[in-house]
Amino acid sequence: MSLTQAQAPKAARARRLDPAPVLLGAVIFVVAWQALVWIGGYEPWLLPGPLVVGQRFVDAWLDGTIAPHATATLLEIVLGFTVGAGLALLVGMLLARSHFAERLLSPYLVAAQATPILAIAPLIALWFGTGLLSKVLICALIVFFPVAIATMVGIRSVDKRLVEMARAFRATRSQLVRQVEIPAALPAILGGMRVGVTLAVIGAIIGEWAGGERGLGVLINLARGSLFDTPLLFATLATIALIGIVLYLVVVAVERRMVGARG
Amino acid sequence: MGEGRAARPGRARAERRLTRRRGARRPWPACRRPTPDRAPVRLHAPARRPARPETGDRPLASIDVADLARSFPTATGTPLVALDGVAFRVPERQVVAIVGPNGCGKSTLLRLVGGLLPVDRGTVSLDGTPVVGPDPRVGFVFQESRLMPWRDAVANVAFPLELAGRSASERLARARELLALVGLAEFAGARPHQLSGGMRQRVAIARALALEPSVLLLDEPFSALDALTRERFGVELLRIWQETATTILIVTHSVSEAIFLADRVLVLSPRPGQVVADIPVNLPRPRRLSMLDTAVVSVTAAAIRANLAGAADEPAPEEAWGLQPALAASRGRDPLEGVGVPAWFDPFGREGGA
Amino acid sequence: MSIRKEVTLSLVSRRPAGLFAAGLVAVLVAGLVAACGSGSTASPTVGAPTPLRVGLGYIPSVQFAQFYLADQAGYYREAGLEVTFENKSDPDLVTLVGQGVVDIGIADGTSLIPAVSQGIPVRYVATIYADFPSIVFAKASSGITGPADLKGRKLGIPGKYGSSWIMLQALLASVGLTPADLELVEFPKYGQDVAVREGVVDAATGFVNNEPVQLELSGEKVVVLTVDAITPLPGPGLITGEATLAGPKKAALKAFVAATLRAMKEIAADPLKGWDAAVAVVPELASDRETQLAVLNATVDAWQSSYTDANGWGAVDEGAWTESIDFMSGLPDSPVAKPVTVDQLVSKELLP
Numbered sequence: 023m024s025l026t027q028a029q030a031p032k033a034a035r036a037r038r039l040d041p042a043p044v045l046l047g048a049v050i051f052v053v054a055w056q057a058l059v060w061i062g063g064y065e066p067w068l069l070p071g072p073l074v075v076g077q078r079f080v081d082a083w084l085d086g087t088i089a090p091h092a093t094a095t096l097l098e099i100v101l102g103f104t105v106g107a108g109l110a111l112l113v114g115m116l117l118a119r120s121h122f123a124e125r126l127l128s129p130y131l132v133a134a135q136a137t138p139i140l141a142i143a144p145l146i147a148l149w150f151g152t153g154l155l156s157k158v159l160i161c162a163l164i165v166f167f168p169v170a171i172a173t174m175v176g177i178r179s180v181d182k183r184l185v186e187m188a189r190a191f192r193a194t195r196s197q198l199v200r201q202v203e204i205p206a207a208l209p210a211i212l213g214g215m216r217v218g219v220t221l222a223v224i225g226a227i228i229g230e231w232a233g234g235e236r237g238l239g240v241l242i243n244l245a246r247g248s249l250f251d252t253p254l255l256f257a258t259l260a261t262i263a264l265i266g267i268v269l270y271l272v273v274v275a276v277e278r279r280m281v282g283a284r285g
Numbered sequence: 286m287g288e289g290r291a292a293r294p295g296r297a298r299a300e301r302r303l304t305r306r307r308g309a310r311r312p313w314p315a316c317r318r319p320t321p322d323r324a325p326v327r328l329h330a331p332a333r334r335p336a337r338p339e340t341g342d343r344p345l346a347s348i349d350v351a352d353l354a355r356s357f358p359t360a361t362g363t364p365l366v367a368l369d370g371v372a373f374r375v376p377e378r379q380v381v382a383i384v385g386p387n388g389c390g391k392s393t394l395l396r397l398v399g400g401l402l403p404v405d406r407g408t409v410s411l412d413g414t415p416v417v418g419p420d421p422r423v424g425f426v427f428q429e430s431r432l433m434p435w436r437d438a439v440a441n442v443a444f445p446l447e448l449a450g451r452s453a454s455e456r457l458a459r460a461r462e463l464l465a466l467v468g469l470a471e472f473a474g475a476r477p478h479q480l481s482g483g484m485r486q487r488v489a490i491a492r493a494l495a496l497e498p499s500v501l502l503l504d505e506p507f508s509a510l511d512a513l514t515r516e517r518f519g520v521e522l523l524r525i526w527q528e529t530a531t532t533i534l535i536v537t538h539s540v541s542e543a544i545f546l547a548d549r550v551l552v553l554s555p556r557p558g559q560v561v562a563d564i565p566v567n568l569p570r571p572r573r574l575s576m577l578d579t580a581v582v583s584v585t586a587a588a589i590r591a592n593l594a595g596a597a598d599e600p601a602p603e604e605a606w607g608l609q610p611a612l613a614a615s616r617g618r619d620p621l622e623g624v625g626v627p628a629w630f631d632p633f634g635r636e637g638g639a
Numbered sequence: 640m641s642i643r644k645e646v647t648l649s650l651v652s653r654r655p656a657g658l659f660a661a662g663l664v665a666v667l668v669a670g671l672v673a674a675c676g677s678g679s680t681a682s683p684t685v686g687a688p689t690p691l692r693v694g695l696g697y698i699p700s701v702q703f704a705q706f707y708l709a710d711q712a713g714y715y716r717e718a719g720l721e722v723t724f725e726n727k728s729d730p731d732l733v734t735l736v737g738q739g740v741v742d743i744g745i746a747d748g749t750s751l752i753p754a755v756s757q758g759i760p761v762r763y764v765a766t767i768y769a770d771f772p773s774i775v776f777a778k779a780s781s782g783i784t785g786p787a788d789l790k791g792r793k794l795g796i797p798g799k800y801g802s803s804w805i806m807l808q809a810l811l812a813s814v815g816l817t818p819a820d821l822e823l824v825e826f827p828k829y830g831q832d833v834a835v836r837e838g839v840v841d842a843a844t845g846f847v848n849n850e851p852v853q854l855e856l857s858g859e860k861v862v863v864l865t866v867d868a869i870t871p872l873p874g875p876g877l878i879t880g881e882a883t884l885a886g887p888k889k890a891a892l893k894a895f896v897a898a899t900l901r902a903m904k905e906i907a908a909d910p911l912k913g914w915d916a917a918v919a920v921v922p923e924l925a926s927d928r929e930t931q932l933a934v935l936n937a938t939v940d941a942w943q944s945s946y947t948d949a950n951g952w953g954a955v956d957e958g959a960w961t962e963s964i965d966f967m968s969g970l971p972d973s974p975v976a977k978p979v980t981v982d983q984l985v986s987k988e989l990l991p
Contacts (some may be wrong), residue, residue: 186401190401
């Protein structure tokens with residue numbers, strides 16, 4: 023969570039941008055991984071080393087094994103996140119505004135979140151087919167809760183004194199929402215979106231497991247269940263992890279830009 | 286020129302009163318108060334004032350509060366009566382301070398005047414027209430600066446203009462002008478967290494002035510500031526008042542602050558709040574911090590304190606205003622005993638050779 | 640074997656991908672633990688029963704009646720075995736058997752070929768399903784009577800992988816077609832029977848002892864297209880790890896195979912014996928006796944072919960394996976990574 027401190031002083035920011043710790047961490051991780059493979063004497067089909075996985079990763083990207091699946095998954099994630107987070111923003115604001123709405127809806131929201139998405143995904147695939155729609159829905163569903171709750175909490179905790187100030191300057195209802203409440207709740211909302219975007223990755227994979235022709239989830243199934251190609255499985259996981267990290271960083275970058283330093 | 290006035294406070298006061306009375310009956314801007322120390326900066330377009338209706342036998346006042354009452358529901362079911370039967374008038378261009386013990390409804394009163402709270406009973410009128418909600422003729426300055434942390438200073442000042450639908454270029458020009466007025470021209474791009482408490486409060490005043498209000502309502506605007514900043518700020522506020530065409534109603538905790546700023550000090554009783562005293566401050570304008578050490582101030586402070594007697598708590602520390610000797614004296618037998626002028630008393634160097 | 644494609648990707652954590660590293664560490668630790676575990680199981684005491692970990696399919700089912708019967712009737716105990724059943728999905732089981740964590744288990748022949756080609760040291764030691772259970776089925780009213788009739792039709796599949804996908808390609812290749820000549824519809828988690836019943840698709844892939852049986856019980860006339868006569872793909876059978884096979888448990892494994900085959904013969908003679916054994920393990924089956932008995936009967940049918948009739952129960956048809964290796968190696972996007980031979984895949988050492 024060191025990335026969340028928007029108000030961190032400049033020195034801390036410089037430290038964050040320093041690539042050395044990231045590189046060091048990566049080196050330690052890879053070395054430890056390779057050491058484990060050597061010491062344990064694991065075969066590649068059981069636990070491939072980083073070199074084997076790296077080689078498979080490069081090969082699979084170059085020969086076009088991963089690329090079409092990665093593109094499909096990325097599309098699902100982006101669409102699902104957009105739909106889910108967009109709806110969550112609206113519902114979150116409704117929940118923040120109306121205790122009645124909160125009492126009416128929150129049991130279902132919590133229930134939907136507590137129900138394993140793994141169990142719901144096949145049903146969604148049955149009802150909406152195994153195309154893009156069902157995956158977008160699953161992504162949206164899994165993204166919805168954290169963003170809606172973050173929005174609700176964010177808007178509820180907007181400084182009432184700021185709201186009174188805006189009222190004193192005769193802000194209309196919509197001006198209040200757009201100019202005060204959303205900007206003030208933005209750090210919280212974007213915090214929810216950080217969680218949401220990583221969940222969206224999982225949602226897409228689970229959606230693909232529930233059926234589908236393309237996607238990294240399908241590739242996992244293929245690599246593991248059909249090809250017994252463990253290095254490819256790891257290369258796919260690495261791709262998924264990279265997508266997750268990149269999307270997370272995108273949200274963080276958006277957050278920096280929109281929220282910036284606040285007192 | 287300023288020294289001359291300071292040397293003959295009585296006459297200056299008489300002149301000013303005369304001007305003000307005349308002004309009250311004349312159409313604005315003839316009523317504009319002369320600002321002898323510096324050339325007036327015309328920030329307000331006179332045409333924006335609403336037409337004033339004739340009020341018959343009642344003299345026209347900028348703020349007219351009659352029989353105001355307001356209570357709040359409580360958990361126990363017995364409503365808490367904050368104010369009951371408050372009435373006062375503030376003529377145009379006057380500065381009136383409201384003092385009173387904690388919880389006497391000072392802030393509630395200010396919100397009722399500004400239309401931020403509905404009244405239970407009574408009326409509030411500005412320039413003869415009633416206040417029914419947040420009012421464009423009012424500029425509000427709160428206890429805390431209440432700046433939006435995600436906006437820089439100029440965007441905070443422009444906020445009311447934005448809400449009012451002014452064009453971007455007009456907003457920017459006006460906000461820059463106002464920041465210059467409060468002495469923060471170079472800080473236009475600064476975020477609130479980069480500004481000191483006093484600077485933030487000055488931005489808040491600039492914001493309150495954005496829509497050219499005829500009335501400025503200030504709710505303990507100094508309470509979050511440190512001692513030295515507070516007194517500088519009082520001087521600064523009066524300068525801004527001189528350069529704008531505003532009537533000021535200020536809630537404060539501090540008797541000395543009230544005396545320094547105001548033409549009249551209204552003392553509120555403990556709950557339910559009522560105006561128990563309306564004490565004129567016979568100090569000439571422009572005010573100088575050195576005046577705080579005169580006998581007039583001590584006597585006025587004593588009068589206010591007498592009316593505050595029995596209040597649950599004492600007003601804010603007086604050290605901030607350098608009033609300690611004078612006030613100590615006012616409590617004792619001889620009000621003039623121990624009067625002195627601290628060396629750091631005139632931060633703006635306006636005391637000249639005094 | 641209708642539960643083959645249960646997806647349990649234990650390697651893939653359901654965590655944010657950002658925590659991949661943590662997930663990987665967990666996998667590594669699990670691998671170490673597994674490696675230690677396998678070492679300690681390999682030292683049976685003389686005289687005491689030999690413990691055997693036996694991997695069955697993911698969901699306990701009437702299709703494993705022979706194992707339940709052999710256990711309940713004491714055939715394993717008589718052979719000096721102490722058997723523990725474990726329900727694993729196919730990919731998990733192949734890996735676990737390769738590691739030696741599970742001593743012996745039932746897995747699909749077609750998945751063994753890619754597994755061995757990736758270096759997983761497992762061997763197919765006895766045939767359970769002599770007929771390839773993965774089939775294409777359709778309502779008789781669809782007019783489909785052979786693979787050629789599938790051209791241009793809507794066909795439901797679970798996905799383009801696994802035994803059904805290989806079977807489909809073999810079936811179509813026999814009449815000069817490829818999957819591109821069909822309209823393929825993917826159904827998640829075995830929605831194919833419903834899809835065929837409701838007419839959403841003209842035909843679908845399924846298992847000879849599952850969807851067609853259920854469809855017939857609902858009163859439909861059903862057509863089943865099998866691949867056995869075209870490419871004799873190896874169906875599910877018993878697999879064991881190379882190291883296990885060469886280790887001290889070899890005799891115990893041989894006894895296990897014999898006891899299992901004995902139970903299979905008994906069930907073939909009297910399916911109700913198998914039914915009772917299955918109900919004893921999975922009491923829920925009793926609530927749907929008609930269907931489950933029909934499934935069991937279809938399963939028993941699939942245990943036997945002309946080859947096993949001639950060469951005995953459990954016999955491994957090496958010629959069919961060779962044919963299958965060649966076929967799968969020649970497929971576009973072949974799942975066979977490196978060339979493999981029958982000798983690397985099959986061992987007859989445990990057969991009676």
